[in-house]
Amino acid sequence: MSELSATHFLLLSAALFIIGMVGVLTRRNVLVIFMCIELMLNAVNVSLIGFAWELHQLTGQVFALFVIAIAAAEAVVGLGIVMALTRRADTVDIDELRQLRE
Amino acid sequence: MERTVDWLVVIPLAPLLAAIANFLFGKWWIRDRAHWLAVPAVGFSFLASVAAAWTVLGHHQLLRQPLYTWISAGEFQVPVELVIDELTAIMLLVVTGVSFLVHVYSIGYMHHDPGYYRFFAWLPLFVFSMVMLVLASNFLVLFVFWEAVGLCSYLLIGFWFRRRSAAEAAKKAFVVNRIGDFGFALGIMLLFTKVGTLEYQAVFEAIPRLSSGTVTTIALLLFTGAIGKSAQLPLFVWLPDAMEGPTPVSALIHAATMVTAGIFMVARAHPIFLASPLALWIVAVIGALTSFVAATIATTQFDIKRVVAYSTVSQLGYMALALGVGAWIPAIFHLFTHAFFKALLFLGSGAVMHAMHDELDMRRMGGLKRWMPLTYWTLVIGAAANAGIAPLAGFWSKDEILVSAWVGGAPLLALLGLAAAFFTALYMFRAVFLTFHGQPRFDPHQLHPHDPPATMAVPLVVLAIGAATTGFLGVPPEAGWIHHALEPVFESAAHHEVTLSLTLGLAIASTLVAFAGLWIAYAAYVRGTLSPAAVAARLGPFYRLAANGWYFDFIYQRYVVRPLDAAATWLWRSVDVGIIDGAVNGSARIVASTAQLWRRLQTGLVANYALMIALGTVVLVGAYLVFGSTLFR
Numbered sequence: 001m002s003e004l005s006a007t008h009f010l011l012l013s014a015a016l017f018i019i020g021m022v023g024v025l026t027r028r029n030v031l032v033i034f035m036c037i038e039l040m041l042n043a044v045n046v047s048l049i050g051f052a053w054e055l056h057q058l059t060g061q062v063f064a065l066f067v068i069a070i071a072a073a074e075a076v077v078g079l080g081i082v083m084a085l086t087r088r089a090d091t092v093d094i095d096e097l098r099q100l101r102e
Numbered sequence: 103m104e105r106t107v108d109w110l111v112v113i114p115l116a117p118l119l120a121a122i123a124n125f126l127f128g129k130w131w132i133r134d135r136a137h138w139l140a141v142p143a144v145g146f147s148f149l150a151s152v153a154a155a156w157t158v159l160g161h162h163q164l165l166r167q168p169l170y171t172w173i174s175a176g177e178f179q180v181p182v183e184l185v186i187d188e189l190t191a192i193m194l195l196v197v198t199g200v201s202f203l204v205h206v207y208s209i210g211y212m213h214h215d216p217g218y219y220r221f222f223a224w225l226p227l228f229v230f231s232m233v234m235l236v237l238a239s240n241f242l243v244l245f246v247f248w249e250a251v252g253l254c255s256y257l258l259i260g261f262w263f264r265r266r267s268a269a270e271a272a273k274k275a276f277v278v279n280r281i282g283d284f285g286f287a288l289g290i291m292l293l294f295t296k297v298g299t300l301e302y303q304a305v306f307e308a309i310p311r312l313s314s315g316t317v318t319t320i321a322l323l324l325f326t327g328a329i330g331k332s333a334q335l336p337l338f339v340w341l342p343d344a345m346e347g348p349t350p351v352s353a354l355i356h357a358a359t360m361v362t363a364g365i366f367m368v369a370r371a372h373p374i375f376l377a378s379p380l381a382l383w384i385v386a387v388i389g390a391l392t393s394f395v396a397a398t399i400a401t402t403q404f405d406i407k408r409v410v411a412y413s414t415v416s417q418l419g420y421m422a423l424a425l426g427v428g429a430w431i432p433a434i435f436h437l438f439t440h441a442f443f444k445a446l447l448f449l450g451s452g453a454v455m456h457a458m459h460d461e462l463d464m465r466r467m468g469g470l471k472r473w474m475p476l477t478y479w480t481l482v483i484g485a486a487a488n489a490g491i492a493p494l495a496g497f498w499s500k501d502e503i504l505v506s507a508w509v510g511g512a513p514l515l516a517l518l519g520l521a522a523a524f525f526t527a528l529y530m531f532r533a534v535f536l537t538f539h540g541q542p543r544f545d546p547h548q549l550h551p552h553d554p555p556a557t558m559a560v561p562l563v564v565l566a567i568g569a570a571t572t573g574f575l576g577v578p579p580e581a582g583w584i585h586h587a588l589e590p591v592f593e594s595a596a597h598h599e600v601t602l603s604l605t606l607g608l609a610i611a612s613t614l615v616a617f618a619g620l621w622i623a624y625a626a627y628v629r630g631t632l633s634p635a636a637v638a639a640r641l642g643p644f645y646r647l648a649a650n651g652w653y654f655d656f657i658y659q660r661y662v663v664r665p666l667d668a669a670a671t672w673l674w675r676s677v678d679v680g681i682i683d684g685a686v687n688g689s690a691r692i693v694a695s696t697a698q699l700w701r702r703l704q705t706g707l708v709a710n711y712a713l714m715i716a717l718g719t720v721v722l723v724g725a726y727l728v729f730g731s732t733l734f735r
Contacts, residue, residue, distance in 0.1 A: 024712050033708075098706030 009050025016043035030085065030092040034078050041071045104164035105157075110184040111167060113150045113194065114233045116143040117226035124226070128219025136222035137209045144205050144229055148198035151233075155191035159587045162188070166239070173242075180300065183239040189591045192434060192584070193236040193366055196441045200358040201229045203561035207449050208350040210557035211456065221261060221348065228254035232359050236366060241290045241300040244367065248286070248331065251360045252279050258355060259347040271346035278340040282330015289323030296320070306373040314378065321374050321381035324367065325388075332364030334422055335392040338415045339654050345407040349452030352407060357414045357444035362437045365421045369430050372592065376428065386426020386507070390515040390522075393419030395652055397525035401532065402638075402649040405462045406451045409533045413488060414444055416522055423519060424503040427510030430592045432502040435576045435584050439487070439495035442568035446484035449562055453477045454537060456558070457551035458544070464533060469542040473551040476559055478538045480566040485534050487569040489527035490616050492609070498573035498582075501609050505579070508608060509600055516608075523612050527619025535627035579605055 016039055023036030045064045052060030086092060120143035124136045132139070157163055165186040173180040186194065205225060212221050231250035238244040260272030294300055296316055297308045309317060328334065333341040344356045355361070368375060368385065375382050393416045400412035417440050424433035457474060458467060471478045487494035490501065500523065507516035553559060576582040580600055625632040638645040650656065 021716060025709055025716065028709075094708040097708070 006050050006054040009053070010047055013043045013047035013050065016040075016046060028093050028095055030082050030094055033094070034082065037078075038071060038075070041067055103162065104166060107165055107167055109150070109167075110154060110165060110186065110237070111169065113147050113154065113198070114184075114230050114237065116147045116150075117229040117233070119143065121223050121225075121227035121230060124219050124223035128223055132219055134218055136219040137205070140222040140226045141202070141205045141209065143226055144198065144202045147229065147233065148202045151191075151194040151198045154186050155195050158186050158188055158191040162590055177298065180240060180242050182243055184237040185239040186237065187591055188588050189366075189369060189434065190236050192438060192588065193362075194233065196362075196438055197232050197236065197359050198229065200441050200445050200565075201225075201232075201354055203564055204350045204354040204358075204445065204449070207353075207452070207558050207561040208348075210555045211350055211452055212348060215348075217261065221258075224254055224257045224261070225350075225354070228258065228355060228360070232363070235363055239302060241293065241302070241305070244370075245287065245290055248327070248363060248367070249283065251355075251363060252276065252283065252331070255279075255344070255355050255360055258351040259344045261347055261351065265346070268346040271340075271343040275340040275344050278337050279330045282327045282337055284326075285323045286327025286330075289320050289327065292316070292323060293320050302370070309373050309377050312377075317374060318378040318381050321371075321378045322384065324371055324374065325381065325385055328364030328368050328422070329388065330364070331367075332361050332418045332422065333392075333415045334364070334388050334419065335395060336654060338392060338396065339651070339658060341415055342408050342411045342651070345405070345411050349407070349448060349455060352411070353445045353448030353452070356411065357448050358441040361414065361418055362421070362441070365418065365425065365433060365437055368422075368425045369434055372425075372430055375425070382426050382428060384426070386423050386510075386512055386515055389419045389422025389424070389426050390507070390512075390518040391419070392416070393423060393522040394518050394525075397522040397529065398648040399651050400529040401525050402645065403529075404464050406454065406464050406467075406533055406537060407448070407462055409464075409529055410444070410447045410451055413447070413526065413529065416526060417444065417488070419522070420500060420503050420519060423507055423515060427507045427512055427515070429503060429506030429510060431585050431588045432499060432506050432576075434588060436499035436503055438575070438584070439499045439569070439572045442565055442572055443484045443487035443495055446480060446562065446565035446569050447488060449558070449565065450477055450481035450484060453554040453558055453562065454481075456554055458549060461544070464536040466544050467537045467542075468540045468544075469538070470551055471538040473546075474538075474553045476553045477562065480562040481538070482534060483566045484569050485530040487573075489530045489619065490523055490612055491527070491620070492613055493573065495569050495571070495573035497609075497613075498576045498579070501605075501612055502576060502579050504612060505600055505605050505608050508604065520612060520615055524615045524619045527616040528623050531620050531623035532627055535623055539628050
C-alpha cells in the first residue's frame with residue numbers, strides 16, 4: 001500500500017455515504033433513518049477533510065466544522081420531531097405515517 | 103365681465119359633508135339628530151347661493167372658481183370648474199331654496215321613520231348633485247351629476263325598499279331614465295368627436311362650423327336625455343310611479359328640481375338647438391303633446407299624489423314647448439314659478455296624507471277643510487297657481503309660454519297648450535274639491551285629521567307666498583325683472599315682436615279656459631249638478647284612454663318589457679348556464695380529473711420519496727459526468 005492520498009479519503013467517504021443512503025432507503029424506524037442521515041453528513045465531512053489535507057488548505061476543515069454545527073442543530077430539530085411523533089402517533093414506523101397523502 | 107372667486111365651492115360642499123356624515127355615522131351615533139346637520143347645511147348653501155346670485159344678477163358679473171383638472175389626456179382636458187351665470191344663479195336659488203324648505207318639512211314628515219338618518223343622507227346628497235349639475239362648466243361634468251341625481255332619485259324613490267312597489271318604482275325610474283341617458287351620452291360623444299372639446303363656451307363657438315345634419319343629430323340626442331329626465335312623451339311613465347317615495351322626495355325631486363334638469367340642460371345648450379330648426383320643432387311638438395296628454399290623464403286619477411305627478415309632467419311639457427319655440431326665458435320663468443307651486447302642492451298633499459294616516463285615495467277623503475284650514479288655503483293657492491288663475495305665479499309664466507308659442511310660428515301648439523290649461527284647472531280643482539269640500543267619506547271619529555305641526559306648516563306658508571307672488575318677477579310680460587336678469591345668457595336668441603293685443607287676448611282666453619275648468623269641477627264635485635260618472639260613461643273610449651294613461655304602460659309592458667324578459671330568460675337558461683357556466687365548470691372538471699391521475703405519485707411513503715430524491719441525484723450527477731462538457735458550459 002502506497003502513501004496516504006485523497007483517493008483513500010474519498011473511498012472511505014463514498015463507502016460511508018452509500019451505507020447511510022441505503023439505510024435511509026431501506027429502514028422503517030425513524031430513529032435509524034435519522035442516524036443514517038448523520039452518517040451521510042459525516043461521510044461528506046470525511047471527503048472535505050481529505051481535500052483539505054491534500055491541498056494544504058484550511059477551507060475544507062472550516063467547512064467540516066460548519067457541517068458538524070448544522071448537523072447538531074438538525075439533530076435537535078429531528079429528535080424533537082421524533083419525540084412529537086411518538087407522542088402523537090405512538091409509532092416510529094414511517095410506513096404507518098402516511099397522513100399527508102390524503 | 104367675469105371674476106374668479108374662491109368661495110363658490112361651499113355651495114355644493116356643505117350638503118355633501120352633511121350627507122357623508124349622516125351616511126357614515128347616522129346608524130349608530132347620529133340617528134334621530136340627522137336633521138341637525140342636513141338642514142343647516144342646506145340652509146347655508148342657500149345663503150351662499152343668494153350671495154352669489156346677488157353678485158351675478160345684480161352686476162351681471164360672471165363668477166367662476168376652477169377646482170381641479172379631472173381628466174388630462176393630451177389634447178383632451180376636463181377641468182372641474184364652478185361657473186355661475188344668470189341662468190345658473192336662478193337655478194341655484196330654486197334648487198337650494200326649495201330644498202331647504204323641503205328639508206325643514208321633512209323634519210316633521212319623516213319623524214319616527216326608522217330610516218330617518220338615511221333620508222337625511224340621501225336628501226343633501228341630492229342637493230349636492232343638483233347644485234353641481236347646474237354649476238358645471240362642461241358637458242362631461244354635467245353628465246356625471248346628471249347621473250348622480252338619477253342615483254339619488256333611485257335611492258329616494260326606493261327609500262321604503264321593503265315595499266315591493268317602491269322597489270319596483272325605483273327600478274323603473276332608473277331604467278327609463280337610462281334609456282334617455284343613453285341618447286344623452288351618445289350626443290355628448292358625437293359632440294366631442296366633432297368639436298374636440300366639451301367646454302360650453304368652446305362648443306357653442308364651434309357650432310356654426312358644423313353641418314346642419316350633425317347639429318340636428320346632436321341636438322336630438324341631447325334632447326333624448328331631457329325626455330328621460332324631464333319626463334316627456336314617451337318616457338314620462340316613470341314619474342307617476344315615483345310617487346312611491348316619501349312625499350318630500352316627490353316635492354323636491356319629482357316636481358321642483360331634478361325633473362327640471364332636462365329643461366335646464368336644453369336652455370344651457372340653446373346655441374346647439376338654435377342651430378337646428380328641425381330639432382327645435384320636435385322639442386316643441388313633444389312638449390305640447392306631453393302637456394296635453396298628461397293633463398288629460400291627471401283628470402282621471404283618484405290618487406292625490408298621482409294627480410299632482412301627472413300635473414308635473416304636464417307643466418314640464420309646457421316648459422319643453424317654450425324651449426321648442428325658442429322662448430328660453432319664459433321656459434326658465436315657468437320652471438321658477440312651477441318649483442314653488444308644485445313643491446307646495448306636493449307638500450300639501452303630504453300634509454293631507456299625514457292627517458289621513460297615509461290614505462291616498464281622494465274617494466275616501468272629503469270635507470277636510472273643516473279640520474285643516476291652513477293646509478286647505480295653502481293648497482288652494484297652489485292649485486290656482488298651477489291652474490294659471492290670475493294673478494298667481496302660474497298665470498304669468500304659462501301665459502307667456504302660450505304667447506311665445508303663438509308668435510313663434512306654432513299657433514296649433516299654443517291651442518293644444520290652451521286645451522291642456524283647461525284640463526289643468528279641471529283636475530287641480532277636482533282634487534281640491536274632492537279632498538276638502540263636501541261630506542267626509544271616512545269616519546272622522548276614528549281619524550281626527552288635523553293641520554300639520556310647525557316644521558311642516560311653515561314651509562307650506564312660505565311656498566304659498568312664493569306661489570302667489572313669484573309671478574310678478576315676470577311682470578310686465580317680456581320686460582319683467584326675470585327677463586332683464588336672464589337676457590345676457592340668451593342674447594343670441596331671436597326675439598319675436600309681441601303685440602299687446604295678442605298678449606291680452608291670449609291672457610283672457612287662458613283665463614276663460616281656466617275658469618271653465620274650475621266651473622266644471624265645481625259643478626261636478628261641489629254642487630253635484632254634473633255627474634262625473636255620467637260624463638265618463640258618455641266619453642266612453644276617451645275616458646278609458648285617459649284613465650289608463652293613454653296605454654303607455656300597457657304597451658311598454660307588452661311590447662318592450664315582456665319580450666326583453668323572455669330574451670333575458672333565454673340568455674340565462676341557454677347561454678349563461680349552458681355555455682358560460684359550462685365552460686367554467688368543464689375546465690374545472692378537466693383539472694380535477696388530471697389531478698386525480700397525478701395524485702397516484704403521492705404514496706405517502708417516506709422511503710419512496712427518499713428513493714426518488716436519490717435517483718434524481720444520480721440521474722443529474724450522471725448527466726453532468728457524461729454530458730458535462732457540452733451541457734453545462
